[in-house]
Amino acid sequence: MRSLTVVGASVAGWHLVHALLAHGYEGPVTVVDRQTHHPYDRPPLSKEFLLGRRGVEGMRFGDYPSESNVVWRLGVEATALSDGAVELSDGSILAHDDLVIATGLRRPDLNLLTSPPQGVHELRTLDDALKLRLGLVRARNVVVVGGGFIGCEVASACRHLSVPVTIVEADERLGERSLGVHAHLVEALHETHGTSVITGARVTEFVGDPVTAVRLADGRNLSADLVVVGIGSMPATKWLEGSSLELGNGVRCDTLARTNLPGVYAIGDVAEVESEWASGPRRFEHWTSAVDQAMTLADHLVGRPPRSPSPPYWWFDIYGHRIQVAGRLDLEDDVRVVDVGGGYLATHHVDGAPVGVAAVDSPREFARVRRTLTPPFPGPSGSWSAR
Known part of the structure; x- marks a missing residue:
């Protein structure tokens, strides 16, 4: 072998x-x-x-x-x-x-993370999570830099622990890159649970060592004794x-x-x-x-026949709610919101075919639609062996 x-x-x-x-x-x-x-x-x-x-x-x-x-x-x-x-x-x-x-x-290669002060955390590894978990026990004001799904989940954990938290996001809408037209659902959950959200803002500096504040490009200072940086990868x-x-x-x-x-x-x-x-x-x-x-x-x-690829699928959990996405939400398509009673389900279509689905607290309906999704770019993909 x-x-x-x-x-x-x-x-x-x-x-x-x-x-x-x-x-x-x-x-x-x-x-x-x-x-x-x-x-x-x-x-x-x-x-x-x-x-x-x-x-x-x-x-x-x-x-x-x-x-x-x-x-x-x-x-x-x-x-x-x-x-x-x-x-x-x-x-x-x-x-x-x-x-x-x-x-x-x-x-990412960020000046902010070159030599961060005490109290500034990332969450990429188990060791990072151990340090952050200890820090949250004593935290009084938390700022999360970056509103991706990890940042959203950290904010949710802070509110579960009754710790005040603010999310700072550079884009104009929180979660728009991953959820598209459904980003308002995440924003509403943060608002309902008391998480402050600042969009269209860029962090330029951490103040103090240990950290005492986060400075924004417009000159504002946000009080913070613990900061979590989640700006991409x-x-x-x-x-x-x-x-x-x-x-x-x-x-x-x-x-x-x-x-x-x-x-x-x-x-x-x-x-x-x-x-x-x-x-x-x-x-x-x-x-x-x-x-x-x-x-x-x-x-x-091992020489087994190749399997059919599944649609891209991801999920995250905030404030006791599960958000699920499969397929593609970022194409020029037709979006249809489906009445599922108590939850949320929306399907995306291109030329009438379902290519994506987004859901909140609708796992059964989501799974059903997910099985019907059609690849938006069918046909033989390029391969090195064919070149």
Whole structure:
């Protein structure tokens, strides 16, 4: 069996190895990750874990059998890719037959985060969540910079703990990039639960060390003894620069996760993949997309027939409400709001075909519509093997 190196013990990396073992893969597998924790689930970091409802052990994915062919290299980072080998931060070189890149995302290059004062937090890892959870116990005023779904969930956790919180968002509408015309639903939930929202505003400075305020571009100061910064992410591809791997907004790959280099694959948030759900290569930063890509690649590596790709799907939970989205909401389409009684459901159509759905507290109806979604860009996607 061919030797396999997986760089990134992410949700995509872990599910790939788990699926390979389930398929009977017997070749040597080495998993490399910069974190020292066993692979864990990340969505609960801003929900159950932050509120103390789940401990560290409860975050872990399952263990592999002790006799499995998987070797863990945790606490070490990939620094470069060469022909048939990965260079690691401890100076070692790891050779492979096949390589899977599942490094996920990294923080954006922001001056605000170059040397932040005490009391300024991010929420990307389990260690980040541990520090933030301790900080919230003593917090009196929280400012969340960035109104994405993680920022919204952190704000929801603050209100659950009766801590005053303000969200500062650079866009004119909160959640518009992910929810489009349905962004008003999130804004209404924040307003109902006492979360202050400032849109069209940019943070320029953290005041004090420990932090005492957040300064906006218009000169306003927002009192804060704890700040959570959630301003986007970038694909973790710096270590691949200078290699012959083709990079775009991530690692370019086809529908089977194949890159331009033989035996090199990419899955998860770092993968810019050809898809029937996009007009060109696109990264899908969703938990379910990462799992789907991992399962598809596992099938390919063991010679199983490829599965049909699922529509992009994501969800988040705020103030006891679940918001779900599947497919595409950002196309020139026809939006139809459906009466579901007590919840909210809207479908998006292109040329009469359903391509997207958004819902609040309507899981059964959402699941039904999700199964009917049609890819808006059907037809054979480009693949490296065909070039």
